[in-house]
Amino acid sequence: MGFDQSEVEKLGEEKIDTGKKLIERLNLLTHIQGVGKVQKKISAEISTLKNAIISKRLKINHIACSNLVHFSYLVKVLEETNDVVGVDFPIKLRGSQKSTIRIDIVANNGKTWIKVIARNPKALNDIALGRSNYGAKSILDHASCYIEAAKDNLQCFQTPKVVFDFANPIDNELANSLEELHIDVRIDGTNKSSGEMNEPIGVNSKLNLDVTTMMAFVSALTCESCDWEFTQKILSEQAHRERSTSTKTFLDELFQGKELIACETAKDSFLSILNVVGGPNEKIRASKLLNSVTFLPDINEIEENSLWSGNVKLRLGKKIQHRTYKVFTFGMYHKAITVTANKGAAEAAKMQGISVPVVIHEARALTEQKQSTAKNF
Structure with missing residues (x-):
């Protein structure tokens, strides 16, 4: 189905409105480290769409590929998660003072790391199974990186639990592959195997x-x-x-x-x-x-x-x-x-x-x- 320019611009305005509402929702969570940084990234996405509308260069791909899809799901999961201590939090990797990964949500006083994924399930499966452009990093590659980083960054002497929270259902084969890597798989906030959302906080004696x-x-x-x-x-x-x-x-x-x-x-x-x-x-x-x-x-x-x-x-x-x-x-x-x-x-x-x-x-x-x-x- 094709869209004329006025229809595309209307969709762009709707996406901009979504971004503004996300910033407002995050205003209630500014006590959490990293929330201000996420708000700035959302503002940058809004500015990109606004500039494309003003210059009459907005395409439907700009809207479909906007990171506001990711941020919308990030904010949803953030609002539903207890004991959050950081958002978009950098973790250093072994053997390097500069290389880092970014944890979308650090919860349970640091003992749970949550990566939120709002991408199209088919695209995730294709990349994981090698049906994509050469060099594209798959969700399994990300999983391995997270697990290694967790082993090197103990929280209260425990390896953080790594959770991948998907906005949409994913292929069972991909879910099983993630679980074999010791990743907790959640679909729309619900644990795939147990249905439980939050982890108990450990006690040190x-x-x-x-x-x-x-x-x-x-x-x-x-x-x-x-x-x-x-x-x-x-x-x-x-x-x-x-x-x-x-x-x-x-x-x-x-x-x-x-x-x-x-x-x-x-x-x-x-x-x-x-x-x-x-x-x-x-x-x-x-x-x-x-x-x-x-x-x-x-x-x-x-x-x-x-x-x-x-x-x-x-x-x-x-x-x-x-x-x-x-x-x-x-x-x-x-x-x-x-x-x-x-x-x-x-x-x-x-x-x-x-x-x-x-x-x-x-x-x-x-x-x-x-x-x-x-x-x-």
């Missing part, structure tokens, strides 16, 4: 305590009273936030039933700080805490090298200094989630392509000695 966590756990600010106005602005700000959210309650609940470990570097640093600025009651609480923690040696060079694959390695920097590096690598080696207030270091590691399993809490200083110069409410 071992926690690695950072210096910042030990301080917060024994601080007078979290254990006695936060109704203080200190002469030091940063302490007053911590007291104000503590009145809103109890850090000690958070840590008590987190520690419940867990094995607590820490490295010698963390212990020595904590004791050094405690001896200088800790008050009498903070020192008593610290003694009880230290008795409940298993302290192990810092990992050695051989153990450290066993953590890394290829040339991907956590590097020291402004936000990742020597002590933090020791604490993070210790936790990763012992397969323990690191509990820390050092959010900046965890984010800096992520920027390097290293996902350090962490639980972040707010920082709290030792304040007992400072109360003598503070005002009590």
Whole structure:
């Protein structure tokens, strides 16, 4: 069936309207990393169609091949998925600092990677079976790449589950080939074999305590009273936030039933700080805490090298200094989630392509000695 130019332009306008609505829907999800980037890509697709209409060069192929088809399905799956932490998220490949794959949706706190596919089922089958132009990368090639990347990018010491979510039914032979590669196949959001959408979040029973966590756990600010106005602005700000959210309650609940470990570097640093600025009651609480923690040696060079694959390695920097590096690598080696207030270091590691399993809490200083110069409410 042929289309005259006015009909093609009408279809183009409808596609542009679809793109605008997608951007509006994504406005509700801008707290998710990468959503803004997806909105910019959708805007670029809209601009391409608009320019083609203005110049009278719009063809039906422009509409049929528009990436808005992909983005429409991406937004649909995104809205139906829980615990999303990233969209269009880059993952580095083994042996290269530059080569990456992009994960459409990272969910389940990083433990599930979802690739959404809205392409024509016949085209997918033809490429997979070699009935296409030479060099075209098939869905099976993508699957192998995802699986290898997942093995090299553990999340909380687990290989992420890889899901391919197809907008349309696919050939059983292709689905079976994907499942043999350990890909979960979903059709329109439904798991092909079980019908279940979301994966349970795993629980880790071992926690690695950072210096910042030990301080917060024994601080007078979290254990006695936060109704203080200190002469030091940063302490007053911590007291104000503590009145809103109890850090000690958070840590008590987190520690419940867990094995607590820490490295010698963390212990020595904590004791050094405690001896200088800790008050009498903070020192008593610290003694009880230290008795409940298993302290192990810092990992050695051989153990450290066993953590890394290829040339991907956590590097020291402004936000990742020597002590933090020791604490993070210790936790990763012992397969323990690191509990820390050092959010900046965890984010800096992520920027390097290293996902350090962490639980972040707010920082709290030792304040007992400072109360003598503070005002009590």
